[in-house]
Every structure is written in structure tokens, then in C-alpha cells.
Amino acid sequence: MxxxxxxxxxxMREAVRRRLVAALAxxxxxxxxxxxxxxxxxxxxxxxxxxxxxxxxxxxFILFMFMFSFVVALSASAIASPAVSGEIDSGVLQTVxxxxxxxGEVLLGKWLGLAALLxxxxxxxxxxxxxxxxxxSGYAPPNPAAAAALMFGEGTVLLTLVLLxxxxxxxxxxxxxGVALFGAAWLVGVAGTLGVAFRVHSLHxxxxxxxxxxxxxxxxxxxxxxxxxxxxxxxxxxxxxxxEGPFFASAGPSWQYLTWAVIWLLLVGILGLxxxxxxxx
Amino acid sequence: xxxxAGLSMTVERGEVFGFLGPNGSGKxxxxxxxxxxxxxxxxxxxxxxxxxxxxxxxxQIGYLPELFRYQSWLNAREVLVLHxxxxxxxxxxxxxxxxxxxxxxxxxxxxxxxxxxxxxxxQQRLGLGVALLGEPALVVLDEPTSALDPVGRHDxxxxxxxxRDSGVTVFLNTHLLEEAENxxxxxxxxxxxxxxxxxxxxxxxxxxxxxRLRVTGLPAGWWEPLTSFGRWNAAGDWLSVEDMxxxxxxxxxxxxxxxxxxxxxxxxxxxxxxxxxxxxxxETREGA
Numbered sequence: 001m002x003x004x005x006x007x008x009x010x011x012m013r014e015a016v017r018r019r020l021v022a023a024l025a026x027x028x029x030x031x032x033x034x035x036x037x038x039x040x041x042x043x044x045x046x047x048x049x050x051x052x053x054x055x056x057x058x059x060x061f062i063l064f065m066f067m068f069s070f071v072v073a074l075s076a077s078a079i080a081s082p083a084v085s086g087e088i089d090s091g092v093l094q095t096v097x098x099x100x101x102x103x104g105e106v107l108l109g110k111w112l113g114l115a116a117l118l119x120x121x122x123x124x125x126x127x128x129x130x131x132x133x134x135x136x137s138g139y140a141p142p143n144p145a146a147a148a149a150l151m152f153g154e155g156t157v158l159l160t161l162v163l164l165x166x167x168x169x170x171x172x173x174x175x176x177x178g179v180a181l182f183g184a185a186w187l188v189g190v191a192g193t194l195g196v197a198f199r200v201h202s203l204h205x206x207x208x209x210x211x212x213x214x215x216x217x218x219x220x221x222x223x224x225x226x227x228x229x230x231x232x233x234x235x236x237x238x239x240x241x242x243x244e245g246p247f248f249a250s251a252g253p254s255w256q257y258l259t260w261a262v263i264w265l266l267l268v269g270i271l272g273l274x275x276x277x278x279x280x281x
Numbered sequence: 282x283x284x285x286a287g288l289s290m291t292v293e294r295g296e297v298f299g300f301l302g303p304n305g306s307g308k309x310x311x312x313x314x315x316x317x318x319x320x321x322x323x324x325x326x327x328x329x330x331x332x333x334x335x336x337x338x339x340x341q342i343g344y345l346p347e348l349f350r351y352q353s354w355l356n357a358r359e360v361l362v363l364h365x366x367x368x369x370x371x372x373x374x375x376x377x378x379x380x381x382x383x384x385x386x387x388x389x390x391x392x393x394x395x396x397x398x399x400x401x402x403x404q405q406r407l408g409l410g411v412a413l414l415g416e417p418a419l420v421v422l423d424e425p426t427s428a429l430d431p432v433g434r435h436d437x438x439x440x441x442x443x444x445r446d447s448g449v450t451v452f453l454n455t456h457l458l459e460e461a462e463n464x465x466x467x468x469x470x471x472x473x474x475x476x477x478x479x480x481x482x483x484x485x486x487x488x489x490x491x492x493r494l495r496v497t498g499l500p501a502g503w504w505e506p507l508t509s510f511g512r513w514n515a516a517g518d519w520l521s522v523e524d525m526x527x528x529x530x531x532x533x534x535x536x537x538x539x540x541x542x543x544x545x546x547x548x549x550x551x552x553x554x555x556x557x558x559x560x561x562x563x564e565t566r567e568g569a
Contacts, residue, residue, distance in 0.1 A: 003367065006363070006366050006367065010352075010363065013354075013355075014352070014354055017354040017355075018354055090348075090350045091346055091348035091349065091350040092350050092351065092352060094313075094318055094346055094348070095344070095346060095349070095350070095351060095364075095408070095411065096367065097318060098316045098317075098318065098339060098342070098344040098346075099339060099340075099364065099367040099368060100336050100337055100338075100339040100340040100367070100368065100369070101336070101367055102336065280313075280318070280319040280320065281313065281318040281319060
């Protein structure tokens with residue numbers, strides 16, 4: 001087995017042993033259970049018309065998935081921030097790097113292990129949420145698999161960025177900077193939708209630029225598109241104001257944008273490798 | 282500022298080489314350079330025939346860091362197996378090698394315990410076990426007994442002697458002079474990143490020494506031909522020569538006999554390593 005795979009399995013084992021997986025599972029099950037109650041009440045409410053339910057169920061579903069995308073992203077930041085600097089500070093990494101291994105292999109292994117955890121979590125939480133909501137309300141989003149893939153992409157972007165930061169900053173600083181940038185990118189995205197609504201073009205431009213600088217919010221917007229029913233798109237095209245806002249996407253991500261996201265991941269990943277390679281331990 | 286400057290040394294294969302110096306003298310930096318954990322801003326170092334830090338050569342090097350920390354959420358055996366895997370040992374060797382290492386460092390029966398539950402001394406023993414994996418040609422030990430009780434220290438010294446007996450080179454970083462005196466074939470004393478002295482312990486300790494002699498039958502004015510040996514003091518039959526060249530003791534005795542003196546006792550007062558160590562450090566302080 002290659003060094004990267006040895007480190008990847010070690011990283012996953014750490015997440016299990018340190019009860020990260022168990023803690024996430026418990027809290028997620030709690031949130032899904034809570035949502036099932038809410039979706040049941042919503043879908044069985046006698047005070048809502050079927051048209052209102054057709055709006056409220058998908059909007060609520062998107063909101064819940066937004067919360068889970070936050071959990072994915074913040075978990076990515078939390079697990080990546082100590083992965084390098086924390087282990088350098090404690091001395092654990094030095095014992096590994098004194099072996100006949102490349103630093104790049106170790107970093108790649110950590111990335112692979114953490115990304116696999118994110119993938120498993122995103123798949124599990126999306127599957128669970130879709131299944132529960134369908135069971136209690138009969139509603140199903142059009143393409144949850146594509147949405148989950150984009151949410152995973154969003155988490156992976158933050159994971160890669162924080163791993164890069166972790167090669168230089170302390171665990172605490174890397175995590176805080178990562179979360180702050182993630183939050184800023186989301187807010188700029190919201191400002192961009194306001195810019196479109198109120199025809200302030202500079203706000204819209206800033207949002208577009210930020211989507212390229214840090215593709216977290218751009219990928220989340222793509223996920224929204226795959227979670228909303230086609231009726232939302234046609235209503236928006238007809239000028240209905242009810243579908244506008246930060247939880248609406250009029251189009252899926254372009255292949256150019258997805259390509260850029262992959263290039264971004266590669267660039268930041270390579271920067272991380274170079275940074276660790278040059279770091280004195 | 283350079284952590285190390287003008288440091289030049291050669292360690293022979295199969296010897297236990299002590300790298301002695303006070304805290305902050307650059308010992309750990311030197312070791313990290315040899316392992317490729319830090320890169321030199323200048324200079325050259327070869328380890329086992331390859332440039333320092335060479336990845337393949339690290340397969341033959343065992344390392345116990347000064348800051349020994351292992352994955353606290355693994356058990357001791359899992360830590361050892363992880364290092365067997367990183368060393369690319371065949372799978373069939375992982376468990377036997379881990380068991381053997383646990384036995385050698387005195388952790389029999391603790392292999393299935395989480396490292397996080399270990400005392401510092403036990404973690405240091407585990408670190409030594411990790412360093413011994415894969416039949417290394419060179420074992421680098423950075424303050425290997427810093428967390429150990431007297432029994433542990435004795436065990437480590439026995440292990441080091443065992444390594445030397447089986448032809449393994451040991452590079453021992455220590456500020457414990459007793460440790461160096463116990464196990465090292467040769468030592469280098471460094472301070473502020475510079476080498477102060479290097480050689481066998483006998484060489485290092487014995488360059489200058491004091492000698493006490495009991496002599497009778499010396500003529501008056503006897504000391505005049507002998508002043509070149511060192512500073513003389515006399516108290517009755519006992520004479521002492523301070524700060525003389527250790528190699529000249531036979532010459533001194535011959536010169537006294539030639540003067541007609543009867544030498545009844547010669548007591549060399551060899552400097553302890555500690556005295557020599559402090560003296561060397563004192564010289565650099567004065568020189569600084």
C-alpha cells in the first residue's frame with residue numbers, strides 16, 4: 001500500500017477513534033429526526049393550500065440542506081486545521097516524516113482520508129434526509145445525488161484551503177481563517193443576489209469574483225439548483241418574486257465553473273505541498 | 282542567526298557517538314539536519330554514504346526524537362505496526378517485529394494499551410522501540426532517557442550497548458555526562474552550534490591533569506629542572522603538579538629519578554568529564 005493510502009486510512013481511523021464520527025452521527029440523526037417532525041407537520045397542515053405546500057416543502061428542504069452544507073464545511077475546517085500544524089506542534093508528524101516517506105505523500109494521504117470522511121458524511125446525510133422527507137411528506141428533490149456531489153465539492157474546497165493554511169498557521173488560526181473566509185464568501189454571494197434584485201451591478205460583480213476566488217458558495221449555489229423543483233425555475237423566469245433570494249439558483253453550475261473548481265483544488269493542493277516541503281520541522 | 286556554524290564531525294560505523302552540549306547548543310538541530318527534517322542554509326552532511334535527509338537512506342535510520350509523541354489514540358502495537366508499514370517491511374514481519382520491539386524496551390504485556398494512557402517514561406520506551414524497528418544501521422537518540430527513572434536509564438544503556446555489539450551505529454544526543462561516560466566510544470562537545478572538543482572520553486578528559494607524587498631524597502633546588510612540567514606545590518613528602526600534559530607522567534617520574542629522588546607513589550588526578558565539560562564551556566564564555 002502506498003504511503004498516501006497508509007496515512008489516509010490512519011486519518012480515517014483517527015476520526016473514528018476520537019469519536020468524531022460518532023458525535024457527528026448522533027447530532028445528525030437528531031437534526032434529521034427534528035426535520036422529519038417539521039416536514040410531517042408542514043405536509044399535513046390543513047391551513048396550507050397545495051400550492052403553498054409545493055413552495056414551502058422544497059424551500060424547507062433547501063434550508064435543511066443548507067444547514068447540512070454548513071456542517072460539512074465547518075467539519076472540513078475543524079478536521080483539517082490540526083491535521084498538519086497540530087501534529088507538528090505535538091511532534092507526531094516528525095516521527096512519521098523521519099521515515100522513508102515524502103512529505104507530499106503524507107499530506108496527500110491526510111487529504112484523501114479527510115475527503116473520504118466528508119464524502120461519506122455528505123452521502124449519508126443527503127440520503128437520510130431525502131429518505132425521511134419522502135417518507136413523511138412524499139416530497140423528493142429532483143436530483144439529490146448531484147446536489148450531494150456539489151456539497152461535497154464545497155466541503156473539499158474548504159478542506160483543501162484549511163490544510164494549506166495548516167502547513168503554516170497554528171491549528172486555531174488555520175481553522176478560524178478558513179471559517180471566516182467561508183462565511184465571507186457566502187455573504188458576498190448573498191450580497192450578489194441583492195445586487196441582482198436591486199440592480200447594483202458592482203455587488204453582483206463582487207459575488208462573481210468571490211465565487212472564483214473561493215468556490216465554496218458557487219458550488220453551494222449549484223447544489224441549490226439540483227434541489228429545487230423545475231416549477232421554481234419557470235416561476236422565476238415568469239418573474240415571480242417568491243422564488244428570489246439567497247436560496248434560489250436560476251441555473252446549475254457551468255462545466256467551465258466546475259473545471260475551474262477542480263483547477264482551484266489542484267492549485268491550492270500544490271501550494272500546500274510546496275509549503276509543507278519547505279517547512280522546517 | 283545560524284543555529285550551527287563550523288560544525289564538522291565524522292562518526293565511524295559501529296560506534297556509539299555522544300553529542301554533548303548544554304541546552305540550546307544546537308544538538309537537536311544537528312540531528313534534524315541529519316534526518317532531513319530541517320534543511321541547512323549551507324554546508325554538507327553525508328549519512329550512511331548518502332546526502333543527509335536522503336529518503337531511501339532513512340529506511341536504515343531509527344530515530345527517537347527529543348519530543349517523543351505518538352498517536353495517542355492508537356495502542357502501542359498499532360504504533361509499531363504503522364512504522365513497520367512506513368518502513369515497507371513485509372506484512373508477515375509486522376507483528377513479530379512489533380512484539381520484539383515491545384519486549385526489548387520492556388513493554389511486554391502493554392502492547393494493547395492506548396498510547397494516550399502511557400506515562401511519559403513508557404512513551405519514551407515506545408519511542409525507542411519505534412527507533413529499533415527494521416534493523417537500522419544507524420540509531421539516532423535525542424535525549425533518550427529524559428523521561429526515565431534510574432531503572433529505565435539503566436535499561437536504555439543496556440540497549441545501546443547491545444546495539445553497538447551488533448554493529449549498529451548510535452548517535453546519542455545528551456546533556457547527561459554520566460550517560461556519555463557510560464556508553465559512548467567517542468564524544469563531541471558543542472556549544473552555541475560550534476564544536477569545542479571531540480575524541481574518546483579518555484582523550485577528552487585526560488589532556489591536562491594533576492598528578493600527586495610522594496617523593497623522598499630529592500636534593501635542594503630540585504624543582505628548577507622540573508618547572509616545565511607544570512605548576513608545583515609541595516607539602517612534606519607530597520608534591521603535586523597541576524595542569525600538566527597527561528602523556529608526560531612517565532617523563533616526569535624519570536626526571537625525578539634522574540635527580541636522585543625515590544618515587545614512592547604516583548597518583549594521577551584525572552579530571553571528571555563534568556569538570557572538563559564545564560571547563561570547555563567556560564572557555565567559550567570567556568572567548569565570547
